[in-house]
Amino acid sequence: MASPRAILKRTKSVKNIAKITKTMQMIATAKFKRAFDRAVAARPYTDKLTRLIGKLAEAAGSDYQHPLLEKRPPKRAVLLAISSNRGLCGGFNSNVTRAALLAHRGLMERDLHVETLAFGKRVGNMLRFKKIKPDRIATHIEDKPTFADVDVVALDLLERYAAGEIDEVHVAYTKFVSTARQTAVVERILPLETPADEAPRTGPQQNFVFHPSAEQILSDLLPRSVRLHLFQAFLDSAVSEQTARMVAMKSATDNANDMIRDLTMLYNRSRQTQITTELSEIIGGSAALE
Amino acid sequence: MSDAKRMLTVSVVTPEGAAYEGAAAHVVAPAFDGEMAFYPTHAPLVGVLGFGELRVTRPDGEVEYFYLAGGVVQVADDEVSILAESVTPARKLDANVARKALDDALATPATGEVEIEARLRRADDARARLRVAARAAEHGHLTADQILSQPVQ
Incomplete structure (x- = not known):
């Protein structure tokens, strides 16, 4: 003894x-509260935008065409992996990495040229360890992502998509389902799903005045919804990180x-x-x- | 209920949160091609917004000024929903920052359609900021009625 x-x-x-x-x-609890409030603050905007897009898509008719909706034979894809700069948060970073690896393999099997962008030092290093060298590791978006910061990334992707340099954009991040459950998911943000498919049919139709036309408004809104989708991913990731750290530090x-x-x-x-x-x-x- | 008593329910939301929620007597929003005013019983409308000043007249006659950088507005059943990219209270605008942004935008060389368009947007944004900031400084001490009676330049 x-x-x-x-x-x-x-x-x-x-x-x-x-x-x-x-x-x-x-500290994680305090940060969680703030991140959670931010994620919730974005929700009314997301809901309204989704509803509006559904309504406009209905008005524009089913033969509406937009570059962001068009599915061209894909050649080059971009994979974004969002996690954190810091560790000590349980499986948070490795879950995202695993999801990203799976997605990466899936894209490779489809014979696409994959460009990987890592947001967060951890996920970048883990991917590099797994022999997937991220084309860029960005660490500037910390646990408090602002719309302006994320927008720079989103606009760049949209621009390259419009120019035909990339054909698909996928994002791997941790979705915040509830305080008890966060799951690492991979979602496709480009090209968009045809909005009419997911929009619930609303009741009595009002005759809206469109200024300018429904088609033009829609083409203004679709890029917005892509940018918002990405922002939401960052917000979710920030909340999930704090939750994961809270749980890890509690145990x-x-x-x-x-x-x-x-x-x-x-x-x-x-x-x-x-x-x-x-x-x-x-x-x-x-x-x-x- | 008489028409004079009817109020609008206004919500101005951005991805980072709500900038204004509540009742309003009327709202003037910067449409992409000029200003648009909404009073109660306005016809259902969906419109694209540009850069400019958003004025919300509260039920008590006070006017709130915001700078709005692009978005959409939806009006139906006396409900005005504004989805904006970013909204700043006008008095928080800094004219010097805006002027610098304008100079920067104009000094950036741009070639090709996309770049020129981006530069135009930046310049428009900065010009609108300047305008709203100047107006905010000007009407700082005026009442709502006085401002409403002023011509818009």
Whole structure:
């Protein structure tokens, strides 16, 4: 059995670890709240935009054509992987990496030239470790993505898509389903699904005045919905990261506390053993003298 | 209910959150080709918005000024929903920043259709910012009625 002093030393260091993880858990909780509010704030916009696009698509008719809807034979695809710059958040980064790897393989099997963009240091490094060298690793979008930051990326993709340089854009990120569930998903953001397919039919139709025409408004809105989709992915990822870190740090703190309990018990026991040994030595010694 | 009492329900939302939610007597929005005003009982409409000033007149007559950078407006059943790219309260605009943005935009060399268009958009945005900022400084001490009676330049 280890000496009581050594056990005491270990208990102390575990206590320090518990303090750190506890703090990190609290920070993650505070950040989660903020990220969650931001993700929720974007929701009315998304809902309204989706509904509006559905309505316009109906008005524009089924023969409406737009470059973003058109499915051309794909040759080059872009895969975005969104995760975080920091670790200590459980399986958050590796789940995204796994999803991205699967998607990457799928695209390769379809004989596409795949360009990989990693957002977050972690996912970039993990992909590189898996022998998929990301064409770019961006670390500037931290846990508080702004629309302007994400928009730069989205606009660039849209522009290249319009120019015919890329034919498909997929994004791997962690979707925030609820505080208890976040799943790594891969979604295609370009080309768009035909909006009429997903729009629920609304009840009585009103005769809207379109200014300018429904087709023109639609062609203004479709790129917006792509940009929004990407922004939503970043927001979801930010919320999921904090949730994952909260959970990871909670279990780390719990583990540390368990360990402290065990170590304390071990310390007490070994101290008692030591005392017993010393006592019996003294008693043995005095008995020998009699 | 008489028409005079009818109010609009206005919501101005951006991807980063709501900029205005609530009732309003009327709303003036910057359409892509000029200004558009909405009063209660307006016909259902969907329109594209450009860069410019968004004015929301609250039920008590106070006017709120915003700078709006592109979006869409939908009007139906006295509900005005504005989906905007970004919305800034007019008094938070900085004329100097806007002027610099305009100079930058004009100084950027642009070749080809796409680049020229992008430059035009940036310049339009900056010009509209300047205009709204100037107006915000001007009407800072005026009441809503006085502003409404002023001609729009």
